[in-house]
Amino acid sequence: MNPFIRSDQYNFIKKQTLALVNGHLTVNDKAVLNALKSLTIEKVLGLFEGLNEEQKQLLNPVINVKEKAEAEEFLHQIKSFVIPFKEISEQTVKKMFPKAKKLKIPPLNEMDFTEISYISWIDKGTNKKFLIVDHNGKLVGLSGGFKSSHKKGLCTLCNRFEEIGMFTSAIKGSTQDAFIKRGNYICQDSQKCNHNLVSLDNLNEFVELING
Numbered sequence: 001m002n003p004f005i006r007s008d009q010y011n012f013i014k015k016q017t018l019a020l021v022n023g024h025l026t027v028n029d030k031a032v033l034n035a036l037k038s039l040t041i042e043k044v045l046g047l048f049e050g051l052n053e054e055q056k057q058l059l060n061p062v063i064n065v066k067e068k069a070e071a072e073e074f075l076h077q078i079k080s081f082v083i084p085f086k087e088i089s090e091q092t093v094k095k096m097f098p099k100a101k102k103l104k105i106p107p108l109n110e111m112d113f114t115e116i117s118y119i120s121w122i123d124k125g126t127n128k129k130f131l132i133v134d135h136n137g138k139l140v141g142l143s144g145g146f147k148s149s150h151k152k153g154l155c156t157l158c159n160r161f162e163e164i165g166m167f168t169s170a171i172k173g174s175t176q177d178a179f180i181k182r183g184n185y186i187c188q189d190s191q192k193c194n195h196n197l198v199s200l201d202n203l204n205e206f207v208e209l210i211n212g
Contacts, residue, residue, distance in 0.1 A: 001054050003083040007117045009047050010075075010082045012198040016040050017062055017071045024066045037063050084113035086134055096141035097130060117197050120190035122146055129167055131190075135207045142210050144169030148188055156184040157203050158196035163188045169210050182210055 005013070023036045041063045045051065051059075058078060065071050090105050097103055106121045119132040129146035132139055148165040155162050168183035184206065187193035197203065
């Protein structure tokens with residue numbers, strides 16, 4: 001069976017699985033627990049369109065999870081079916097950001113591509129943040145100024161309270177010398193943001209906002 005679970009979907013399943021464990025720890029009413037189990041499997045299977053029987057058999061055991069150890073075992077079993085982020089080389093990254101001189105690229109070989117929905121890093125020398133996103137099947141590069149807020153706030157991408165900063169990018173306006181600045185608050189720590197992502201909706205909207 002080929003990988004069929006996106007990283008954000010895996011995070012969603014993990015969140016639902018741990019919520020089920022918490023339910024077993026805090027709820028004694030069997031009817032409530034059965035409702036929670038039904039809701040969990042409904043949400044998990046509802047993430048996908050056109051699941052085959054083999055894929056359903058992989059995901060269905062979530063309904064039997066009661067303890068943390070069982071949750072970890074289930075999540076370990078489905079982890080190998082997570083679709084990794086597209087393979088990308090340093091040369092490809094440099095081509096995506098031709099205006100960035102002496103671009104410092106993070107060690108791609110040290111990344112777990114099954115745990116990310118986008119690649120991002122901060123160039124401290126220029127106070128710029130770079131993002132590479134798989135948007136509609138195509139790799140898109142975003143770059144912009146990044147100013148840390150030095151406090152926690154709501155991230156536009158993962159919708160969680162984390163250390164955030166303002167990402168701003170300038171695009172050409174309607175006249176030759178006019179530029180329009182666009183941006184929003186996003187996580188400073190992209191690894192944490194990736195782990196928080198349970199949907200790609202906000203990420204895709206952010207790409208469309210920045211690219212105009």
